[in-house]
Amino acid sequence: MTNIRDLAREAHVSVTTVSRVLNDHPYVADDKRQAVQAAIQKLGYIRNQTAVHLSTGQTHTIGVMLPFVDHPYHAAILQGIARCAFEEGYRFLTWQTNYVESHEHTVLKALAQREVDGLIIVSHSLSVDEILQYEQYGPIVFCEYHPHASSVYINHYTAFQKGLKALQSLHHTEIGICLGRPDSTNSLARKQAYQDTVSDDARPEWIYEQALTIEDGAHVARAWMNQSQRPTAILTASDHVAAGIILELREQGYRIPEDLAVIGFDGSDLAVVLNLTTVAVPYETIGRHAFSIAISDSWQQHPQTEIPTTLKNGTTASILCVK
Structure with missing residues (x-):
């Protein structure tokens, strides 16, 4: 050679x-x-790039920890990271963890062993304090809000509040919500927004948890059908969950939004197809900002970057509630 x-x-x-x-x-x-x-x-x-990395102490590679690569929310953030990496001449390594803590430890060890220059954490199961112990080895940037860490995030409290107030503006008072993992940072903020905004009309039985996919949305729809007292509107945690609810209820002969108003969350292509009212999140922008912080010195000051959301109107929540 x-x-x-x-x-x-x-x-x-x-x-x-x-x-x-x-x-x-x-x-x-x-x-x-x-x-x-x-x-x-x-x-x-x-x-010999390995020799270059040993001499410079840099790999020009950023690691990305995320639970699922096929979830639209995670995939959209990854797209932003990928495009920014290409523009900056970096590579990126993706680890799918399925929220398994031992897998997340493997990713953190890769940072400690200098396999990557920094980590972008899209979502995680380990505690923030445990993750930040590895910050001594390089930048760690979260795609959710943490007050003592570098974070690029949306305010899930105000974002969820937008959807709830939109339903209230249509005279809905009996409102349910769908959440993903019930104890995640994002879900806790969304639940607090529900309790504060809907207030006396908030009901524990109208909080549908572990709802992440289209199949989960169909399960929520069946649970809603079996309830003696049903909400007249539901704000979901993702467009895919909203799609599952809508498709299942339509198959059972229910009308959307006459029988149930539905608002999604993401602003995905699926929302366009279904003409779904949704809280739109610029996930690719989150990924791009996270990458920019990870390759700069600014991460040491733990910058906090909030990305705004918007409400996009479709037909799935447009009928006024007459109850």
């Missing part, structure tokens, strides 16, 4: 000159730079 000494002999220059050319050092004479580049092409030299 060709090495830099071979290049030096072929180009009739010193090893130091070859090294400077390989590292784009500005102070190299043009004729010598051209000689080295000609030697690289002639000998088919391929740079």
Whole structure:
């Protein structure tokens, strides 16, 4: 395998000159730079990136921890990270953890072992304090709000409040909500928004938990049908859950929004297809901002970047409640 000494002999220059050319050092004479580049092409030299990483202490690789790569929310953030990485000449490694703590520890050890320069954590099961113990090895950026960590986030309290107030503006008072993991930071903020906004009309039995997928949405719809007292409207935690509710109820002969008004959360392509009213979140923007922090020195000051959300109106919540 060709090495830099071979290049030096072929180009009739010193090893130091070859090294400077390989590292784009500005102070190299043009004729010598051209000689080295000609030697690289002639000998088919391929740079040993592992050796480069050992010499520079950087891999130009960012790690991404996320529970599921196929969930639209996570995939959209990953898209933002990927595009930014491409623009900046970085690679990224993705670890799917399924919220298994041992898998999350594996990702953190990769940072400690310098396999990546930094970590972007989309969602996690381990405690924040435990994760931040690894910050001594490099930047860690969360895609959710944590007051003592670098965070790019949406305010789930105010975002959920938008959806709830939209339903109230249509004269709904009997409102239910869907949550994902009940004890996650985001779900706790959403539940608090529900309790504060709906207030006396909030009911524990109208909080449908563990709702993440279309199938979960169908399960929520069946639970709603079996209740003696039903909410007239539901704000979901994702467009996919909303789609599951809508499709299942329509199959059973119910009308949307006449029998049940539904608002989604994400602003995904699915919302466009279903003409779904949804709280739209610019997830790709979250990914791009998280990546920018991870490769800069600003992470050491633990910046907090809030990304705004918007309500996009469709037809699934547009009928006024007459109760």
